[in-house]
Amino acid sequence: MAASPAASPDQGTEGTEHSGQRIRRRLERLIGIAATEGNEVLPLRNGDRIFPAMLEAIGRAERTIDMMTYVYWRGDIARRFADALGERARAGVRVRLLLDGIGCHPIEKDLVDRMSADGVTVAWFRKPPYLSPFKQNHRCHRKVLVVDEGTAFTGGVGIAEEWCGDARDENEWRDTHVRVRGPAVDGVAAAFAQGWAECHDELFDERDRFGGHEPAGDAVVQVVRGSASLGWQDMQTLMRVVLESAEERVRVSTAYFAPDRYFTELLGRTARRGVEIEILLPGPRIDKRVSLLGGQQHYERLLADGVRIWQFQPTMLHTKVLTVDRAVSLVGSTNINRRSMDHDEEIMLAVVDRDFTAALDGHFDDDLRRSEEIREWRWKKRSRLQRAAEVSILPIRRFL
Numbered sequence: 552m553a554a555s556p557a558a559s560p561d562q563g564t565e566g567t568e569h570s571g572q573r574i575r576r577r578l579e580r581l582i583g584i585a586a587t588e589g590n591e592v593l594p595l596r597n598g599d600r601i602f603p604a605m606l607e608a609i610g611r612a613e614r615t616i617d618m619m620t621y622v623y624w625r626g627d628i629a630r631r632f633a634d635a636l637g638e639r640a641r642a643g644v645r646v647r648l649l650l651d652g653i654g655c656h657p658i659e660k661d662l663v664d665r666m667s668a669d670g671v672t673v674a675w676f677r678k679p680p681y682l683s684p685f686k687q688n689h690r691c692h693r694k695v696l697v698v699d700e701g702t703a704f705t706g707g708v709g710i711a712e713e714w715c716g717d718a719r720d721e722n723e724w725r726d727t728h729v730r731v732r733g734p735a736v737d738g739v740a741a742a743f744a745q746g747w748a749e750c751h752d753e754l755f756d757e758r759d760r761f762g763g764h765e766p767a768g769d770a771v772v773q774v775v776r777g778s779a780s781l782g783w784q785d786m787q788t789l790m791r792v793v794l795e796s797a798e799e800r801v802r803v804s805t806a807y808f809a810p811d812r813y814f815t816e817l818l819g820r821t822a823r824r825g826v827e828i829e830i831l832l833p834g835p836r837i838d839k840r841v842s843l844l845g846g847q848q849h850y851e852r853l854l855a856d857g858v859r860i861w862q863f864q865p866t867m868l869h870t871k872v873l874t875v876d877r878a879v880s881l882v883g884s885t886n887i888n889r890r891s892m893d894h895d896e897e898i899m900l901a902v903v904d905r906d907f908t909a910a911l912d913g914h915f916d917d918d919l920r921r922s923e924e925i926r927e928w929r930w931k932k933r934s935r936l937q938r939a940a941e942v943s944i945l946p947i948r949r950f951l
């Protein structure tokens with residue numbers, strides 16, 4: 552792990568290790584997926600660090616590149632990825648790119664044609680209109696890159712100009728991605744394989760070696776995949792277990808916060824039993840105001856329960872990160888909304904690592920310095936227009 556550790560003011564090393572181990576075992580038993588040891592997980596903050604790391608890994612690929620994304624839009628960065636993937640395909644690397652049929656709709660068609668001509672196998676995930684209406688609502692929201700079965704990336708970043716830069720102003724979105732090395736790469740690769748299997752006949756070939764992984768670091772990682780479901784699903788269990796296990800502090804930073812009644816109540820209940828709950832959300836620069844409204848209907852209740860809520864001011868906040876008790880971090884594609892919990896294909900890494908968690912908590916502290924807290928007394932005095940807007944989205948809240 553490359554992050555600089557921050558000593559916990561409230562909890563010593565032993566305490567965080569105990570919390571981490573307890574949450575790890577609960578997750579293993581209740582989700583049924585073993586965590587792996589010996590991983591290196593490197594946090595990457597904003598496009599200035601995320602994109603060079605991804606492009607570097609692509610450039611070094613010798614055998615296989617698998618990439619899936621919900622967002623592949625436009626701009627110079629979109630062309631740079633297409634060039635990098637195409638160059639490797641021309642060099643004989645097997646390159647597979649899975650694009651969500653709705654999320655990636657804005658991609659330039661000639662980029663897709665160019666990549667295909669270079670030998671990249673491009674597949675579309677549930678692309679309308681050749682789709683049953685029952686499937687339209689279930690999108691591939693995962694962002695995954697796996698290179699040579701040994702290096703993986705996941706997190707919130709989309710391949711588009713909006714994500715370039717360092718969150719300095721409204722044109723540079725704030726996001727967090729991670730690079731993973733070690734046995735947890737298999738779980739990330741499986742998240743790609745699940746989507747690919749649905750869209751393409753060939754799942755693997757002789758270029759996949761299926762070798763073992765050398766230890767690459769100290770982090771314990773469980774890879775949790777979420778999939779559309781009518782009933783309870785693993786992503787919901789993951790969130791429920793970490794909230795119910797938290798003893799000291801939970802920090803959430805999420806692009807889209809519109810939980811259902813169950814998770815709203817669970818957040819409130821967790822705060823009422825004395826756990827500090829801090830939620831960081833986008834503010835005036837949010838790209839989808841309707842999503843903000845979906846969460847704002849819950850603010851009054853959450854604030855009354857003692858939950859603290861901030862809104863990030865400079866630009867769109869697009870992160871999907873949660874830390875618990877300075878011991879465990881969740882990072883991946885999952886927002887705290889119904890789309891991520893009920894409808895879409897998601898991936899989240901549960902990372903049991905004190906240093907990694909300290910690094911993400913440090914990012915959170917930095918972000919708070921550029922955020923405004925929502926105060927309960929002021930929120931109660933919000934305008935009638937705002938209240939009416941909150942009510943107006945109720946009929947569509949289950950799709951947010």
Ligand SMILES: O=P(O)(O)OC[C@H](O)CO
Nearest residue numbers: 621622692707806838886
């Ligand atoms: O769904 P997210 O969180 O990946 O965000 C992508 C949005 O469509 C951006 O507008």
